[in-house]
Amino acid sequence: MPMPVIRIPTPLRSYVNGLSEIPVQGQTVAAAMENLLTQYPAMRPHLTNTNGQLRPFVNLFLGESNVRDLQGLETPLKEDDKLLLIPSIAGG
Secondary structure, three states, rough: OOOEEEOOOOOHHHHHHHEEEEEEEOHHHHHHHHHHHHOHHHHHHEEEOOOOEEEOEEEEEEEEEEEHHHHHHOOOOOOOOOOEEEEEOOOO
């Protein structure tokens, strides 16, 4: 049965055993992210703050759209959706 997938960027793959895509369960972005963080708890401090909220520099895209521009973490997912995780990298 197809499941939504979260694509993991290269800098974060060391926390998910080097995988580039993680199948997740969940009918919303929030449920899918929680499923990801349950499978790979080492990712949690890199994606969420101490209150469990998604960090401001973490962006999730569903297709071409940032989920913040859709329904945020309550954006519904279909079984064949791909979420792209894009953390902003600070530099200077």
